[in-house]
Amino acid sequence: MKIFTSKQIHELDTFTIEHEPVSSIDLMERAATALTLAITKRWSQTTPITVFAGPGNNGGDALAVARMLAEKRYSVTVYLFNIKNTLSKDCQTNKTRLQDSKHVKSFMEVRDEFDPPLLTEETLVIDGLFGSGLNKPLGGGFASLVSYINASGSTVVSIDLPSGLMAEDNTYNVNSSIIRADITLTLQMKKLCMYFADCQQFLGDIEVLDINLSEDWIKSTPSPFTVIERNNVVSLIKKRNDFAHKGTMGHALIIAGSYGMAGAAVLATKACLRSGVGKVTAHIPDRNYDIMQISVPEAIVHIDKDEYCFSEPMDTEHYNAVAIGPGIGQRDTTAVTLMSQIRRTSRLMVLDADALNILGYRRAWLQQLPPGLVLTPHPKEFDRLDGSDNNSDYGRFAKAREMAQRLQAYILLKGHYSLLCQPDGSVIFNTTGNSGMATAGSGDVLTGIIVGLMARGYSQAEATVLGMYLHGLAGDIAATDKGCESLIATDIIDALPKAFLSLM
Numbered sequence: 001m002k003i004f005t006s007k008q009i010h011e012l013d014t015f016t017i018e019h020e021p022v023s024s025i026d027l028m029e030r031a032a033t034a035l036t037l038a039i040t041k042r043w044s045q046t047t048p049i050t051v052f053a054g055p056g057n058n059g060g061d062a063l064a065v066a067r068m069l070a071e072k073r074y075s076v077t078v079y080l081f082n083i084k085n086t087l088s089k090d091c092q093t094n095k096t097r098l099q100d101s102k103h104v105k106s107f108m109e110v111r112d113e114f115d116p117p118l119l120t121e122e123t124l125v126i127d128g129l130f131g132s133g134l135n136k137p138l139g140g141g142f143a144s145l146v147s148y149i150n151a152s153g154s155t156v157v158s159i160d161l162p163s164g165l166m167a168e169d170n171t172y173n174v175n176s177s178i179i180r181a182d183i184t185l186t187l188q189m190k191k192l193c194m195y196f197a198d199c200q201q202f203l204g205d206i207e208v209l210d211i212n213l214s215e216d217w218i219k220s221t222p223s224p225f226t227v228i229e230r231n232n233v234v235s236l237i238k239k240r241n242d243f244a245h246k247g248t249m250g251h252a253l254i255i256a257g258s259y260g261m262a263g264a265a266v267l268a269t270k271a272c273l274r275s276g277v278g279k280v281t282a283h284i285p286d287r288n289y290d291i292m293q294i295s296v297p298e299a300i301v302h303i304d305k306d307e308y309c310f311s312e313p314m315d316t317e318h319y320n321a322v323a324i325g326p327g328i329g330q331r332d333t334t335a336v337t338l339m340s341q342i343r344r345t346s347r348l349m350v351l352d353a354d355a356l357n358i359l360g361y362r363r364a365w366l367q368q369l370p371p372g373l374v375l376t377p378h379p380k381e382f383d384r385l386d387g388s389d390n391n392s393d394y395g396r397f398a399k400a401r402e403m404a405q406r407l408q409a410y411i412l413l414k415g416h417y418s419l420l421c422q423p424d425g426s427v428i429f430n431t432t433g434n435s436g437m438a439t440a441g442s443g444d445v446l447t448g449i450i451v452g453l454m455a456r457g458y459s460q461a462e463a464t465v466l467g468m469y470l471h472g473l474a475g476d477i478a479a480t481d482k483g484c485e486s487l488i489a490t491d492i493i494d495a496l497p498k499a500f501l502s503l504m
Protein backbone atom coordinates (compact mmCIF):
# COMPACT_ATOMS: atom_id res chain seq x y z
CA MET A 1 0.00 0.00 0.00
CA LYS A 2 1.36 3.39 -0.98
CA ILE A 3 1.70 6.36 1.35
CA PHE A 4 1.15 9.71 -0.36
CA THR A 5 2.17 13.19 0.73
CA SER A 6 -0.49 15.82 1.44
CA LYS A 7 0.47 17.50 -1.83
CA GLN A 8 -0.20 14.27 -3.69
CA ILE A 9 -3.46 13.72 -1.81
CA HIS A 10 -4.54 17.16 -2.96
CA GLU A 11 -3.76 16.09 -6.57
CA LEU A 12 -5.72 12.89 -5.99
CA ASP A 13 -8.62 15.01 -4.81
CA THR A 14 -8.48 17.17 -7.93
CA PHE A 15 -8.12 14.16 -10.22
CA THR A 16 -11.15 12.47 -8.64
CA ILE A 17 -13.22 15.63 -9.02
CA GLU A 18 -12.31 15.84 -12.74
CA HIS A 19 -12.44 12.20 -13.69
CA GLU A 20 -15.17 10.56 -11.64
CA PRO A 21 -16.55 13.19 -12.16
CA VAL A 22 -17.88 14.59 -8.92
CA SER A 23 -18.17 18.20 -7.83
CA SER A 24 -15.87 19.25 -5.06
CA ILE A 25 -18.82 20.09 -2.78
CA ASP A 26 -20.32 16.64 -3.38
CA LEU A 27 -16.99 15.03 -2.52
CA MET A 28 -17.01 17.00 0.72
CA GLU A 29 -20.56 15.80 1.35
CA ARG A 30 -19.34 12.22 0.81
CA ALA A 31 -16.51 12.74 3.28
CA ALA A 32 -18.89 14.31 5.79
CA THR A 33 -21.35 11.42 5.43
CA ALA A 34 -18.58 8.92 6.23
CA LEU A 35 -17.39 11.07 9.15
CA THR A 36 -20.92 11.43 10.54
CA LEU A 37 -21.49 7.69 10.35
CA ALA A 38 -18.23 7.03 12.21
CA ILE A 39 -19.34 9.47 14.93
CA THR A 40 -22.94 8.28 15.28
CA LYS A 41 -21.66 4.68 15.50
CA ARG A 42 -19.77 5.66 18.67
CA TRP A 43 -21.82 8.39 20.36
CA SER A 44 -25.54 8.61 21.02
CA GLN A 45 -27.81 11.64 20.52
CA THR A 46 -27.52 12.54 24.20
CA THR A 47 -23.87 13.52 23.73
CA PRO A 48 -23.43 17.32 23.67
CA ILE A 49 -21.24 18.18 20.68
CA THR A 50 -19.08 21.25 20.10
CA VAL A 51 -17.64 21.67 16.62
CA PHE A 52 -14.60 23.87 15.90
CA ALA A 53 -14.31 24.62 12.20
CA GLY A 54 -11.42 26.36 10.43
CA PRO A 55 -11.54 28.46 7.25
CA GLY A 56 -10.43 25.77 4.77
CA ASN A 57 -11.87 22.50 3.59
CA ASN A 58 -11.17 20.81 6.92
CA GLY A 59 -13.53 23.37 8.36
CA GLY A 60 -15.94 22.72 5.46
CA ASP A 61 -15.99 19.04 6.41
CA ALA A 62 -16.66 19.99 10.03
CA LEU A 63 -19.59 22.29 9.12
CA ALA A 64 -21.15 19.58 6.95
CA VAL A 65 -20.74 17.05 9.77
CA ALA A 66 -22.32 19.53 12.21
CA ARG A 67 -25.35 19.90 9.91
CA MET A 68 -25.71 16.13 9.46
CA LEU A 69 -25.46 15.50 13.20
CA ALA A 70 -27.97 18.25 13.93
CA GLU A 71 -30.36 16.73 11.41
CA LYS A 72 -30.02 13.47 13.31
CA ARG A 73 -31.12 15.38 16.40
CA TYR A 74 -27.76 15.68 18.12
CA SER A 75 -27.30 18.84 20.13
CA VAL A 76 -24.60 20.71 18.19
CA THR A 77 -22.83 23.99 18.97
CA VAL A 78 -20.61 25.30 16.18
CA TYR A 79 -17.74 27.82 16.09
CA LEU A 80 -16.38 28.79 12.68
CA PHE A 81 -13.04 30.62 12.80
CA ASN A 82 -12.91 33.14 9.99
CA ILE A 83 -10.15 35.44 11.20
CA LYS A 84 -8.95 36.58 7.77
CA ASN A 85 -12.47 36.95 6.44
CA THR A 86 -11.84 34.34 3.74
CA LEU A 87 -13.33 30.91 3.64
CA SER A 88 -12.63 28.26 1.03
CA LYS A 89 -15.49 27.98 -1.48
CA ASP A 90 -16.78 24.70 -0.06
CA CYS A 91 -16.42 25.93 3.49
CA GLN A 92 -18.54 28.95 2.52
CA THR A 93 -21.18 26.74 0.91
CA ASN A 94 -21.34 24.58 4.01
CA LYS A 95 -21.60 27.63 6.21
CA THR A 96 -24.70 28.68 4.24
CA ARG A 97 -26.12 25.16 4.35
CA LEU A 98 -25.59 25.02 8.09
CA GLN A 99 -27.24 28.39 8.63
CA ASP A 100 -30.19 27.19 6.53
CA SER A 101 -30.57 24.08 8.65
CA LYS A 102 -33.14 24.49 11.41
CA HIS A 103 -31.67 21.99 13.80
CA VAL A 104 -28.31 23.44 14.82
CA LYS A 105 -28.43 24.59 18.43
CA SER A 106 -25.98 27.45 18.02
CA PHE A 107 -23.67 28.74 15.30
CA MET A 108 -21.10 31.46 15.80
CA GLU A 109 -18.64 32.85 13.29
CA VAL A 110 -15.53 34.10 15.04
CA ARG A 111 -13.88 37.11 13.41
CA ASP A 112 -11.74 38.47 16.24
CA GLU A 113 -13.00 38.23 19.82
CA PHE A 114 -13.58 34.72 21.06
CA ASP A 115 -14.83 33.63 24.43
CA PRO A 116 -14.13 29.93 24.70
CA PRO A 117 -17.22 27.89 25.56
CA LEU A 118 -17.43 25.63 28.56
CA LEU A 119 -16.09 22.21 27.62
CA THR A 120 -16.66 19.40 30.09
CA GLU A 121 -15.77 15.74 30.21
CA GLU A 122 -19.22 15.04 28.77
CA THR A 123 -18.63 17.21 25.69
CA LEU A 124 -17.61 15.64 22.43
CA VAL A 125 -15.36 18.06 20.55
CA ILE A 126 -15.16 17.77 16.80
CA ASP A 127 -11.89 19.23 15.66
CA GLY A 128 -12.15 20.55 12.13
CA LEU A 129 -9.82 23.52 12.46
CA PHE A 130 -7.04 22.45 10.13
CA GLY A 131 -6.20 19.32 8.19
CA SER A 132 -3.77 18.63 5.39
CA GLY A 133 -3.63 22.30 4.38
CA LEU A 134 -1.75 23.41 7.49
CA ASN A 135 1.39 25.22 6.35
CA LYS A 136 3.13 26.13 9.60
CA PRO A 137 2.82 25.40 13.32
CA LEU A 138 -0.22 27.01 14.90
CA GLY A 139 0.41 30.20 16.84
CA GLY A 140 -1.52 33.03 18.52
CA GLY A 141 -5.23 32.49 19.16
CA PHE A 142 -5.30 29.08 17.47
CA ALA A 143 -2.48 27.79 19.69
CA SER A 144 -4.39 29.05 22.75
CA LEU A 145 -7.60 27.40 21.55
CA VAL A 146 -5.75 24.10 21.05
CA SER A 147 -4.30 24.28 24.58
CA TYR A 148 -7.78 25.08 25.92
CA ILE A 149 -9.33 22.06 24.15
CA ASN A 150 -6.47 19.78 25.25
CA ALA A 151 -6.88 20.85 28.87
CA SER A 152 -10.67 20.49 28.84
CA GLY A 153 -10.92 16.75 29.47
CA SER A 154 -13.45 16.52 26.63
CA THR A 155 -13.28 13.66 24.18
CA VAL A 156 -11.86 14.93 20.89
CA VAL A 157 -12.50 13.57 17.42
CA SER A 158 -10.22 15.05 14.80
CA ILE A 159 -11.22 15.25 11.20
CA ASP A 160 -8.49 13.96 8.88
CA LEU A 161 -5.61 15.09 11.15
CA PRO A 162 -5.40 16.53 14.66
CA SER A 163 -5.29 20.28 14.05
CA GLY A 164 -1.76 21.60 14.29
CA LEU A 165 -0.16 18.32 13.22
CA MET A 166 1.65 18.40 9.90
CA ALA A 167 0.87 15.51 7.60
CA GLU A 168 4.55 14.72 7.16
CA ASP A 169 7.32 16.57 8.98
CA ASN A 170 6.73 17.67 12.58
CA THR A 171 10.40 18.17 13.46
CA TYR A 172 9.95 21.87 14.13
CA ASN A 173 6.38 21.73 15.37
CA VAL A 174 5.29 22.88 18.83
CA ASN A 175 3.70 20.03 20.79
CA SER A 176 1.50 22.28 22.90
CA SER A 177 -0.08 23.71 19.73
CA ILE A 178 -1.30 20.37 18.44
CA ILE A 179 -4.68 18.83 19.28
CA ARG A 180 -4.46 15.60 21.26
CA ALA A 181 -7.26 13.60 19.73
CA ASP A 182 -8.92 10.55 21.17
CA ILE A 183 -9.84 9.45 17.68
CA THR A 184 -8.62 10.64 14.33
CA LEU A 185 -10.99 9.93 11.47
CA THR A 186 -8.66 10.22 8.54
CA LEU A 187 -9.89 10.42 4.97
CA GLN A 188 -9.03 7.76 2.39
CA MET A 189 -5.57 6.84 3.66
CA LYS A 190 -3.16 7.28 6.53
CA LYS A 191 -0.77 10.20 6.21
CA LEU A 192 3.00 9.74 6.60
CA CYS A 193 3.10 11.22 10.12
CA MET A 194 0.76 8.47 11.29
CA TYR A 195 3.58 5.95 10.98
CA PHE A 196 5.87 7.80 13.40
CA ALA A 197 5.96 6.90 17.08
CA ASP A 198 6.35 10.50 18.27
CA CYS A 199 3.09 11.54 16.56
CA GLN A 200 0.96 8.85 18.21
CA GLN A 201 0.38 11.04 21.29
CA PHE A 202 -1.72 13.39 19.12
CA LEU A 203 -3.54 10.87 16.98
CA GLY A 204 -5.33 8.59 19.44
CA ASP A 205 -7.02 5.71 17.66
CA ILE A 206 -7.01 6.09 13.91
CA GLU A 207 -9.86 5.08 11.66
CA VAL A 208 -9.42 5.39 7.92
CA LEU A 209 -12.62 6.35 6.10
CA ASP A 210 -12.90 5.33 2.49
CA ILE A 211 -14.28 8.22 0.42
CA ASN A 212 -13.73 6.53 -2.95
CA LEU A 213 -11.00 8.75 -4.30
CA SER A 214 -9.75 7.61 -7.73
CA GLU A 215 -8.41 4.05 -7.69
CA ASP A 216 -6.82 4.69 -11.11
CA TRP A 217 -4.80 7.60 -9.79
CA ILE A 218 -3.74 5.63 -6.74
CA LYS A 219 -2.66 2.68 -8.88
CA SER A 220 -0.78 4.70 -11.46
CA THR A 221 0.94 7.24 -9.21
CA PRO A 222 4.31 6.17 -7.84
CA SER A 223 5.36 6.81 -4.26
CA PRO A 224 8.71 6.04 -2.67
CA PHE A 225 6.87 5.20 0.57
CA THR A 226 4.86 2.02 1.03
CA VAL A 227 3.46 -0.16 3.78
CA ILE A 228 4.00 -3.94 3.63
CA GLU A 229 0.78 -5.87 3.32
CA ARG A 230 0.21 -9.53 3.98
CA ASN A 231 -0.16 -10.39 0.30
CA ASN A 232 3.22 -8.76 -0.52
CA VAL A 233 4.84 -11.04 2.01
CA VAL A 234 2.95 -14.18 0.98
CA SER A 235 4.11 -13.73 -2.60
CA LEU A 236 7.72 -13.48 -1.42
CA ILE A 237 7.80 -16.79 0.39
CA LYS A 238 9.86 -19.40 -1.44
CA LYS A 239 8.48 -22.90 -1.77
CA ARG A 240 10.69 -25.62 -0.32
CA ASN A 241 11.86 -28.16 -2.82
CA ASP A 242 10.53 -31.61 -1.87
CA PHE A 243 14.03 -32.98 -2.40
CA ALA A 244 15.73 -30.34 -0.26
CA HIS A 245 18.41 -31.36 2.21
CA LYS A 246 20.28 -29.24 4.69
CA GLY A 247 23.11 -28.71 2.22
CA THR A 248 20.81 -27.01 -0.27
CA MET A 249 18.87 -24.82 2.16
CA GLY A 250 21.70 -22.42 2.96
CA HIS A 251 24.29 -22.06 5.67
CA ALA A 252 24.28 -18.97 7.87
CA LEU A 253 27.17 -17.70 9.97
CA ILE A 254 26.41 -15.69 13.08
CA ILE A 255 29.22 -13.85 14.83
CA ALA A 256 27.80 -12.90 18.19
CA GLY A 257 27.98 -12.98 21.97
CA SER A 258 31.11 -11.92 23.83
CA TYR A 259 31.67 -13.30 27.33
CA GLY A 260 28.69 -12.32 29.47
CA MET A 261 26.52 -11.82 26.38
CA ALA A 262 26.10 -15.43 25.29
CA GLY A 263 22.34 -14.94 25.29
CA ALA A 264 22.50 -12.65 22.26
CA ALA A 265 24.25 -15.38 20.28
CA VAL A 266 21.83 -18.03 21.49
CA LEU A 267 18.76 -15.99 20.57
CA ALA A 268 20.04 -15.01 17.12
CA THR A 269 21.07 -18.59 16.38
CA LYS A 270 17.77 -20.10 17.50
CA ALA A 271 15.77 -17.55 15.52
CA CYS A 272 17.94 -18.23 12.48
CA LEU A 273 17.28 -21.97 12.74
CA ARG A 274 13.54 -21.24 12.87
CA SER A 275 13.65 -19.24 9.63
CA GLY A 276 13.99 -22.14 7.22
CA VAL A 277 17.75 -22.23 6.76
CA GLY A 278 19.64 -25.55 6.39
CA LYS A 279 22.54 -24.97 8.78
CA VAL A 280 23.72 -22.33 11.20
CA THR A 281 27.24 -21.85 12.51
CA ALA A 282 27.69 -19.62 15.55
CA HIS A 283 31.13 -18.09 15.95
CA ILE A 284 31.61 -17.31 19.65
CA PRO A 285 34.41 -16.89 22.18
CA ASP A 286 35.68 -20.01 23.92
CA ARG A 287 34.05 -19.20 27.23
CA ASN A 288 30.57 -19.43 25.70
CA TYR A 289 31.09 -22.83 24.11
CA ASP A 290 29.14 -24.93 26.62
CA ILE A 291 26.30 -22.46 26.84
CA MET A 292 25.81 -22.50 23.09
CA GLN A 293 26.12 -26.26 22.69
CA ILE A 294 23.63 -26.91 25.46
CA SER A 295 21.17 -24.17 24.49
CA VAL A 296 21.13 -24.79 20.75
CA PRO A 297 22.07 -28.40 19.94
CA GLU A 298 21.11 -27.83 16.28
CA ALA A 299 23.87 -25.23 15.80
CA ILE A 300 27.44 -25.80 14.67
CA VAL A 301 29.77 -23.94 17.00
CA HIS A 302 32.99 -22.29 15.89
CA ILE A 303 35.29 -21.00 18.61
CA ASP A 304 37.27 -17.77 18.50
CA LYS A 305 40.88 -17.93 19.67
CA ASP A 306 40.03 -15.33 22.27
CA GLU A 307 38.29 -16.58 25.35
CA TYR A 308 36.16 -13.47 25.74
CA CYS A 309 35.45 -11.76 22.44
CA PHE A 310 35.47 -11.73 18.67
CA SER A 311 39.13 -11.34 17.71
CA GLU A 312 39.84 -13.17 14.47
CA PRO A 313 38.08 -12.76 11.15
CA MET A 314 36.50 -15.89 9.71
CA ASP A 315 36.78 -17.35 6.29
CA THR A 316 33.24 -16.95 4.97
CA GLU A 317 33.50 -18.80 1.64
CA HIS A 318 31.40 -21.69 2.91
CA TYR A 319 28.53 -19.63 4.16
CA ASN A 320 25.70 -18.04 2.22
CA ALA A 321 25.13 -15.13 4.57
CA VAL A 322 26.76 -13.62 7.63
CA ALA A 323 25.40 -11.72 10.65
CA ILE A 324 27.74 -9.79 12.92
CA GLY A 325 27.03 -7.88 16.05
CA PRO A 326 24.61 -9.12 18.69
CA GLY A 327 26.46 -8.93 21.99
CA ILE A 328 29.98 -8.83 20.47
CA GLY A 329 30.96 -5.90 22.71
CA GLN A 330 33.02 -2.94 21.63
CA ARG A 331 36.59 -3.79 22.59
CA ASP A 332 39.26 -2.35 20.28
CA THR A 333 40.27 -5.86 19.16
CA THR A 334 36.69 -6.59 18.20
CA ALA A 335 36.38 -3.26 16.38
CA VAL A 336 39.47 -3.93 14.26
CA THR A 337 38.40 -7.51 13.62
CA LEU A 338 34.93 -6.34 12.61
CA MET A 339 36.36 -4.10 9.91
CA SER A 340 38.66 -6.77 8.57
CA GLN A 341 35.77 -9.25 8.60
CA ILE A 342 33.59 -6.83 6.65
CA ARG A 343 36.38 -6.25 4.13
CA ARG A 344 37.02 -9.92 3.48
CA THR A 345 33.37 -11.04 3.37
CA SER A 346 31.81 -11.19 -0.05
CA ARG A 347 28.60 -12.81 1.20
CA LEU A 348 25.35 -11.05 2.06
CA MET A 349 25.84 -9.49 5.45
CA VAL A 350 23.73 -8.03 8.22
CA LEU A 351 25.30 -5.77 10.86
CA ASP A 352 23.48 -5.24 14.13
CA ALA A 353 23.86 -4.03 17.71
CA ASP A 354 27.53 -3.71 18.76
CA ALA A 355 28.71 -3.88 15.16
CA LEU A 356 26.69 -0.70 14.64
CA ASN A 357 27.89 0.85 17.89
CA ILE A 358 31.50 0.22 16.86
CA LEU A 359 30.84 2.04 13.60
CA GLY A 360 28.88 4.74 15.41
CA TYR A 361 31.90 5.56 17.57
CA ARG A 362 34.23 5.43 14.54
CA ARG A 363 32.14 7.13 11.95
CA ALA A 364 35.05 7.64 9.54
CA TRP A 365 34.94 3.88 8.95
CA LEU A 366 31.48 4.15 7.42
CA GLN A 367 33.09 5.25 4.17
CA GLN A 368 34.82 1.90 3.93
CA LEU A 369 31.64 -0.15 4.03
CA PRO A 370 30.93 -2.10 0.86
CA PRO A 371 27.55 -1.61 -0.84
CA GLY A 372 24.68 -3.99 -0.19
CA LEU A 373 24.99 -4.33 3.58
CA VAL A 374 21.92 -4.74 5.76
CA LEU A 375 22.06 -2.57 8.90
CA THR A 376 19.42 -3.00 11.62
CA PRO A 377 19.77 -0.09 14.08
CA HIS A 378 17.31 0.88 16.76
CA PRO A 379 16.87 4.66 17.03
CA LYS A 380 19.81 5.20 19.44
CA GLU A 381 22.14 3.08 17.31
CA PHE A 382 21.04 5.00 14.25
CA ASP A 383 21.69 8.34 15.95
CA ARG A 384 25.22 7.17 16.76
CA LEU A 385 25.79 6.17 13.15
CA ASP A 386 24.38 9.49 12.04
CA GLY A 387 26.36 11.41 14.64
CA SER A 388 23.44 13.49 15.90
CA ASP A 389 20.59 13.42 18.37
CA ASN A 390 17.59 13.29 16.12
CA ASN A 391 14.72 14.87 17.96
CA SER A 392 11.96 13.69 15.68
CA ASP A 393 11.05 10.43 14.05
CA TYR A 394 10.55 12.19 10.75
CA GLY A 395 14.06 13.63 11.00
CA ARG A 396 15.53 10.22 11.74
CA PHE A 397 13.54 8.66 8.90
CA ALA A 398 14.77 11.32 6.45
CA LYS A 399 18.38 10.82 7.52
CA ALA A 400 18.16 7.02 7.39
CA ARG A 401 16.75 7.35 3.90
CA GLU A 402 19.64 9.59 2.89
CA MET A 403 22.21 7.30 4.53
CA ALA A 404 20.82 4.21 2.77
CA GLN A 405 21.30 5.97 -0.55
CA ARG A 406 24.76 7.24 0.34
CA LEU A 407 26.07 3.90 1.63
CA GLN A 408 23.96 1.88 -0.83
CA ALA A 409 22.79 -0.06 2.20
CA TYR A 410 19.51 -1.51 3.44
CA ILE A 411 18.83 0.29 6.69
CA LEU A 412 16.12 -1.29 8.79
CA LEU A 413 15.28 1.27 11.44
CA LYS A 414 13.58 -0.56 14.28
CA GLY A 415 10.66 0.99 16.12
CA HIS A 416 6.95 0.69 16.70
CA TYR A 417 6.59 0.86 12.96
CA SER A 418 9.93 -0.41 11.74
CA LEU A 419 10.93 0.94 8.38
CA LEU A 420 13.31 -0.23 5.72
CA CYS A 421 15.27 2.40 3.77
CA GLN A 422 16.61 0.98 0.54
CA PRO A 423 19.55 2.09 -1.62
CA ASP A 424 17.17 3.45 -4.28
CA GLY A 425 15.55 5.88 -1.83
CA SER A 426 12.37 3.88 -1.30
CA VAL A 427 11.09 3.28 2.22
CA ILE A 428 8.93 0.37 3.33
CA PHE A 429 6.99 0.59 6.62
CA ASN A 430 6.04 -2.46 8.63
CA THR A 431 2.95 -2.46 10.81
CA THR A 432 3.19 -5.86 12.49
CA GLY A 433 4.53 -5.98 16.04
CA ASN A 434 3.61 -4.55 19.42
CA SER A 435 4.99 -2.79 22.46
CA GLY A 436 5.74 -6.13 24.17
CA MET A 437 8.56 -6.58 21.67
CA ALA A 438 10.46 -3.68 23.20
CA THR A 439 12.38 -6.18 25.28
CA ALA A 440 15.99 -7.37 25.50
CA GLY A 441 16.98 -9.80 22.76
CA SER A 442 14.14 -8.90 20.40
CA GLY A 443 16.63 -7.31 17.99
CA ASP A 444 18.92 -10.36 18.15
CA VAL A 445 15.96 -12.46 17.06
CA LEU A 446 15.33 -10.17 14.08
CA THR A 447 18.99 -10.39 13.03
CA GLY A 448 18.86 -14.19 13.24
CA ILE A 449 15.75 -14.27 11.07
CA ILE A 450 17.21 -11.95 8.43
CA VAL A 451 20.53 -13.77 8.13
CA GLY A 452 18.67 -17.09 7.97
CA LEU A 453 16.46 -15.85 5.16
CA MET A 454 19.43 -14.42 3.24
CA ALA A 455 21.32 -17.72 3.62
CA ARG A 456 18.21 -19.52 2.41
CA GLY A 457 18.32 -17.56 -0.84
CA TYR A 458 16.35 -14.37 -0.29
CA SER A 459 17.87 -11.08 -1.48
CA GLN A 460 18.62 -8.35 1.06
CA ALA A 461 15.37 -6.55 0.18
CA GLU A 462 13.28 -9.72 0.39
CA ALA A 463 14.92 -10.94 3.59
CA THR A 464 14.53 -7.61 5.40
CA VAL A 465 10.91 -7.12 4.33
CA LEU A 466 9.93 -10.70 5.12
CA GLY A 467 12.09 -10.64 8.26
CA MET A 468 10.55 -7.53 9.81
CA TYR A 469 7.04 -8.64 8.93
CA LEU A 470 7.53 -12.16 10.35
CA HIS A 471 9.30 -10.87 13.44
CA GLY A 472 6.37 -8.53 14.18
CA LEU A 473 3.80 -11.15 13.34
CA ALA A 474 5.47 -13.69 15.64
CA GLY A 475 5.49 -10.99 18.34
CA ASP A 476 1.75 -10.39 17.79
CA ILE A 477 1.02 -14.11 17.97
CA ALA A 478 3.12 -14.41 21.14
CA ALA A 479 1.33 -11.41 22.67
CA THR A 480 -2.11 -12.97 22.21
CA ASP A 481 -0.91 -15.74 24.47
CA LYS A 482 1.50 -14.03 26.89
CA GLY A 483 0.32 -10.42 26.73
CA CYS A 484 2.65 -7.49 26.03
CA GLU A 485 3.89 -7.04 29.61
CA SER A 486 5.41 -10.50 29.97
CA LEU A 487 6.59 -11.06 26.41
CA ILE A 488 10.27 -11.99 26.09
CA ALA A 489 12.46 -12.56 23.06
CA THR A 490 12.25 -16.35 23.37
CA ASP A 491 8.45 -16.10 22.98
CA ILE A 492 8.99 -14.42 19.62
CA ILE A 493 11.18 -17.32 18.47
CA ASP A 494 8.64 -19.82 19.77
CA ALA A 495 5.88 -18.11 17.78
CA LEU A 496 7.84 -18.08 14.52
CA PRO A 497 6.44 -21.43 13.35
CA LYS A 498 2.88 -20.13 13.70
CA ALA A 499 3.83 -16.89 11.97
CA PHE A 500 5.24 -18.82 9.00
CA LEU A 501 2.26 -21.17 8.92
CA SER A 502 -0.19 -18.26 8.89
CA LEU A 503 1.41 -17.04 5.67
CA MET A 504 1.35 -20.38 3.84
Ligand SMILES: NC(=O)C1=CN([C@@H]2O[C@H](COP(=O)(O)OP(=O)(O)OC[C@H]3O[C@@H](n4cnc5c(N)ncnc54)[C@H](OP(=O)(O)O)[C@@H]3O)[C@@H](O)[C@H]2O)[C@H](O)CC1
Pocket residue numbers: 009010012013027028031054055056057058059060061088129130131132133134135136137138139142159160161187188213
Ligand atom coordinates in the same frame (compact mmCIF):
# COMPACT_ATOMS: atom_id res chain seq x y z
N1 LIG B 1 -8.80 14.28 -0.46
C1 LIG B 1 -9.34 14.29 0.70
O1 LIG B 1 -8.96 13.50 1.53
C2 LIG B 1 -10.36 15.31 0.98
C3 LIG B 1 -10.12 16.21 1.98
N2 LIG B 1 -10.99 17.15 2.36
C4 LIG B 1 -10.67 17.96 3.52
O2 LIG B 1 -9.89 19.04 3.10
C5 LIG B 1 -8.83 19.23 4.00
C6 LIG B 1 -7.76 20.02 3.37
O3 LIG B 1 -8.34 21.26 3.09
P1 LIG B 1 -7.49 22.57 2.76
O4 LIG B 1 -8.47 23.63 2.46
O5 LIG B 1 -6.51 22.25 1.72
O6 LIG B 1 -6.69 22.82 4.08
P2 LIG B 1 -7.10 23.07 5.61
O7 LIG B 1 -8.54 23.18 5.78
O8 LIG B 1 -6.38 22.06 6.39
O9 LIG B 1 -6.40 24.45 5.93
C7 LIG B 1 -6.33 25.51 5.00
C8 LIG B 1 -6.61 26.82 5.67
O10 LIG B 1 -5.81 26.94 6.83
C9 LIG B 1 -5.03 28.13 6.79
N3 LIG B 1 -3.79 27.86 7.49
C10 LIG B 1 -2.84 26.97 7.18
N4 LIG B 1 -1.89 26.94 8.12
C11 LIG B 1 -2.24 27.83 9.06
C12 LIG B 1 -1.66 28.25 10.29
N5 LIG B 1 -0.52 27.76 10.73
N6 LIG B 1 -2.29 29.18 11.03
C13 LIG B 1 -3.46 29.72 10.60
N7 LIG B 1 -4.07 29.37 9.43
C14 LIG B 1 -3.45 28.43 8.67
C15 LIG B 1 -4.92 28.44 5.34
O11 LIG B 1 -4.75 29.81 5.20
P3 LIG B 1 -3.52 30.44 4.37
O12 LIG B 1 -3.87 31.86 4.21
O13 LIG B 1 -2.31 30.20 5.21
O14 LIG B 1 -3.45 29.65 3.08
C16 LIG B 1 -6.26 27.97 4.80
O15 LIG B 1 -7.22 28.96 5.03
C17 LIG B 1 -8.47 17.85 4.41
O16 LIG B 1 -7.71 17.80 5.58
C18 LIG B 1 -9.86 17.24 4.56
O17 LIG B 1 -10.36 17.52 5.84
C19 LIG B 1 -12.21 17.33 1.55
O18 LIG B 1 -13.25 17.84 2.23
C20 LIG B 1 -12.68 16.00 0.94
C21 LIG B 1 -11.63 15.36 0.18
Ligand SMILES: [K+]
Pocket residue numbers: 058127128129130131158159160161162163
Ligand atom coordinates in the same frame (compact mmCIF):
# COMPACT_ATOMS: atom_id res chain seq x y z
K1 LIG C 1 -8.56 18.58 12.04
